[in-house]
Amino acid sequence: SQQGEEDPQALSIQEGENATMNCSYKTSINNLQWYRQNSGRGLVHLILIRSNEREKHSGRLRVTLDTSKKSSSLLITASRAADTASYFCAYFSGGSNYKLTFGKGTLLTVNP
Amino acid sequence: EAGVAQSPRYKIIEKRQSVAFWCNPISGHATLYWYQQILGQGPKLLIQFQNNGVVDDSQLPKDRFSAERLKGVDSTLKIQPAKLEDSAMYLCASSRDLGETQYFGPGTRLLVL
Numbered sequence: 412s413q414q415g416e417e418d419p420q421a422l423s424i425q426e427g428e429n430a431t432m433n434c435s436y437k438t439s440i441n442n443l444q445w446y447r448q449n450s451g452r453g454l455v456h457l458i459l460i461r462s463n464e465r466e467k468h469s470g471r472l473r474v475t476l477d478t479s480k481k482s483s484s485l486l487i488t489a490s491r492a493a494d495t496a497s498y499f500c501a502y503f504s505g506g507s508n509y510k511l512t513f514g515k516g517t518l519l520t521v522n523p
Numbered sequence: 524e525a526g527v528a529q530s531p532r533y534k535i536i537e538k539r540q541s542v543a544f545w546c547n548p549i550s551g552h553a554t555l556y557w558y559q560q561i562l563g564q565g566p567k568l569l570i571q572f573q574n575n576g577v578v579d580d581s582q583l584p585k586d587r588f589s590a591e592r593l594k595g596v597d598s599t600l601k602i603q604p605a606k607l608e609d610s611a612m613y614l615c616a617s618s619r620d621l622g623e624t625q626y627f628g629p630g631t632r633l634l635v636l
Contacts, residue, residue: 441622453527453614453627454566499565509622510579511556513565 434500527628541603548617
């Protein structure tokens with residue numbers, strides 16, 4: 412399957428620092444989404460950016476999308492220990508069934 | 524509003540046994556999804572329902588996995604017989620309609636011994 416790739420696979424930072432995660436994909440997309448998953452739990456939708464948008468903000472989150480490079484980045488500013496989780500990008504690759512394809516995830520650890 | 528409910532939360536079985544998972548989506552959500560998430564990987568879509576019809580089951584191992592969504596509300600996912608490689612988290616999600624934001628349940632963690 413055309414699974415996305417997140418980079419880095421794991422990231423460890425101190426509280427208050429910024430965290431940047433990247434996502435690359437291989438197909439044309441309708442939109443790209445970011446999800447958070449706390450250890451052993453379900454996923455929580457964070458933010459969606461459409462293919463005609465280049466940047467979007469939501470609270471401490473900033474997402475960028477470069478469709479020419481087929482890549483996206485998620486920036487979390489002023490990180491907190493509670494931000495410790497796995498972060499996944501996901502996208503609809505078109506078609507009438509709107510199948511969502513997830514990347515492999517970045518494990519973020521924020522140390523107090 | 525209540526979230527997506529799943530049960531059981533954990534299940535341990537031996538290989539070749541059968542197991543069933545249950546999902547109750549958010550009220551009014553037409554689309555329901557089952558994902559398999561192997562440890563260290565992202566979720567992989569197994570099957571997607573729109574009301575009580577199947578939209579996509581291309582990645583469902585149909586020789587051992589089955590799913591149904593009778594009456595277009597609750598859904599069950601069954602594995603029979605289970606293999607060791609079926610050990611994973613099984614996530615159910617729902618959305619108002621196709622292409623809309625998906626809301627996930629807490630998942631069922633399956634261990635096959």
